[in-house]
Amino acid sequence: MSKLVGSVREAVQAVGLTDGMTISFHHHLRNGDYVLNMVLAEIAGMGLKDLNVNASSIFDVHEPIIEHIKKKVVTGLEVNYMGGKVGRAISEGILEKPVIFRSHGGRAGDMDRGAAKVDVAFIAAPCADDMGNMSGKYGPSACGSLGYAFSDAMCAKKVVVITDHLVPYPLLDCSIPEGYVDVVVQVDKIGDASRIVSGTTKITRDPVGLRIAYLASQVVKHSGYLKDGFSFQTGAGGASLAVAKYVEEMMEKEGIKGSFCMGGITGYLVSMMEKGYFETILDVQCFDLAAIASIRDNKNHQEISATRYASPAAKSCAVDSLDVVILGATQVDTDFNVNVHTDSNGYIMGGSGGHCDTAKGAKLAIVVAPLIRARLPLIVDQVLCKSTPGETIDVIVTQRGIAVNPKNQKLKEALIAAHLPVKDIRELKRMAEEIAGVPKAVTCTGRVVANVLYRDGTLMDTIRKKA
Amino acid sequence: MEIVKNAAAGTLESSDVLICVEPADTLQIEIQSVVAGQYMDAIRDAIEDVLAKAQIKTGKISAQDRGALDCVIRARMETAILRGGSQS
Known part of the structure; x- marks a missing residue:
């Protein structure tokens, strides 16, 4: 047969x-x-x-x-x-x-x-x-x-x-x-x-990106989660990977041995595992050649299904055991809701991927993004699309300051005690608008072109046609 | 001041603006911007303000904006005018 x-x-x-x-x-x-x-x-x-x-x-x-x-x-x-x-x-x-x-x-x-x-x-x-x-x-x-x-x-x-x-x-x-x-x-x-795959995934050299990554790593440090058994997820893009670099430096200095890292896997995370900073990698997707070689050759580099990674319908999934996740955003609003589905004009150019899954599962969900991108302030009154609910986001890190979700008062106090530039999210919004000017609100008023479901299958938001 | 020859300042990089000026009988301003929805009025105001301060009444001004801040637009405008203009 x-x-x-x-x-x-x-x-x-x-x-x-x-x-x-x-x-x-x-x-x-x-x-x-x-x-x-x-x-x-x-x-x-x-x-x-x-x-x-x-x-x-x-x-x-x-x-x-x-x-x-x-x-x-x-x-x-x-x-x-x-x-x-x-x-x-x-x-x-x-x-x-x-x-x-x-x-x-x-x-x-x-x-x-x-x-x-x-x-x-x-x-x-x-x-x-x-x-x-x-x-x-x-x-x-x-x-x-x-x-x-x-x-x-x-x-x-x-x-x-x-x-x-x-x-x-x-x-x-x-x-x-x-x-x-x-x-x-x-x-x-x-x-x-x-x-x-990309040949190699490189860490950003952009000073703004590095500043954001450094501040994010300080948030990780003072959150209390950076200790033996630490688990971590970060993306491959811009500042995200640079956070891993700073986290590695802290783990080396303090002799911390983590448990697992997860998500889209890059050579950088592979090298962290090989150097002994993490026991294992839980890999739902490889981003570069080094990650592919590692999942093939290293038994500590485990392939996991999307169900094991993040399914809310499973009895448990790996995001539930995650300490810290580093996430991106195209827009954040003053209620900490995050948009990763549309650009600032309301055109679809992304999607949740594992964004809302890891934000919900991780003990500490950190969004890293520049305060202003091509004149557009990151922080708005209301995101054009709610991709990840604000109550699952703990911290927004920009180059000009860190906003902590008011629900996480203890973390806010710890970061202030560490002399980090903690600001109210409205204050960050005002700072951006002082530099860039107040943007005219963009509205999309056409018929619904997309329904955005939350991870449990309920409707979270809609995306409308550009009129 | 008067625009007497073609000139340009700026780039098409993100967060910058490319300003091109050329002589013309009337004043024409053309603006393309990736943030037109949010900042078109502010961009036009900045360009017109620089022109008014330099007392330029004619010329073709084109701006291809990639999300430049107000101060960048003004700086690129001033440079383009100095390159293409002459004190009358």
Whole structure:
């Protein structure tokens, strides 16, 4: 027996895909992904219509989906993140039905408990055998962890594995096993390796970013969580990774041994584990080549599913055990609500990812962002989209000062005692407006183009069409 | 002061503005900005104020703004005018 078929078209026929069904994709190949475009082009060519696409993330590389939406091949979209190119088109109203935004944990939870149903999952697998055992760790398009694809494999009625690196049965060190898989297809390439991962992820040299990172690391230090057993998550972008650098320096100085770091994994976090600052890495997604090599070769570097990472429907998940998370923001309001879905003009250019999951789970959720970006103040009266509720955010760190959520009075006192520049959030807002001028309020008054669900599946906010 | 030749100041980097000036019979001001929704009036005010202070009544002024602060817009304007202008 073999599950191998000759082409994507044969696979689509074999699983019985028909009009109106829901298909799913994972985003581990990020901006190098060929699979989503390949499958949608095939489906469009077969004359299928009215499909609902549940993709863990949509990147700029997926721009061709705009044409499929216009031609009604795709009439529904569910994502955790959406890049600016497709986001702008959605904000301009090309899709009749509102997009459903979830968080990484929310998507896994909704799939696992059957609230988000998938008829056919198309899983890009950097390595697989002909029965569908698969891994992201090997092959020319290696992406490391396949964390977000686990729920797709386990919950979809039918599962198609698409690989460009077919190995003899049985694949060693498989991530997702054959029992979930119906059909396997071999194609020339599932992605562009140079866009799947960055060569190296570098720490910012921007002095403003470094100042923010330094202040954030001081917040970590004086929060009381930086001690043996410390667990930590930070992003790959700008100031976030620099926080890890300063945290490492403090751990070295004080001889602190942490338990785990998590999230999108970069070479920097790998090096922290290798130097003994953390016991283990819980990896739902790799961001660079060093992370991929590590998850393949180091048993302390563990692959975890999105469910294990952040699902609120699971009996527990790793974010519940997280001490500190460093997060970004495009806007923050005076109630500490954070927007990571739209830009300051209201156009979709992001999404929660794990933002609201980790903010809720972590004992200390720190948002790092410059007080002003291209004249626009970070802090506004009301965010254009509430991505993460303010009651789950503890601290906002900018280069000009630190705002502590009033619910966390003890932390505020500790930071003041440490002579850190603690300011009321309204004071930070006023400082920015003194420099940049008071911005005219932007309003989006058109019909609803996206519903933003909180991690438990309840509606948190809507995004409206740019009128 | 009068604009007598084409000149420019600034860049298209984020948080900067590129100001171009050229001679013309009337005064024309063109502004493109990434923060037009929030700050268009303030940008226009800053440009017009610098022109008024230099007593420039004619010329084509174009501003491609990438989110420059008010002081940056004024500085780029003054530089562009000095480069393209002559005391009449």
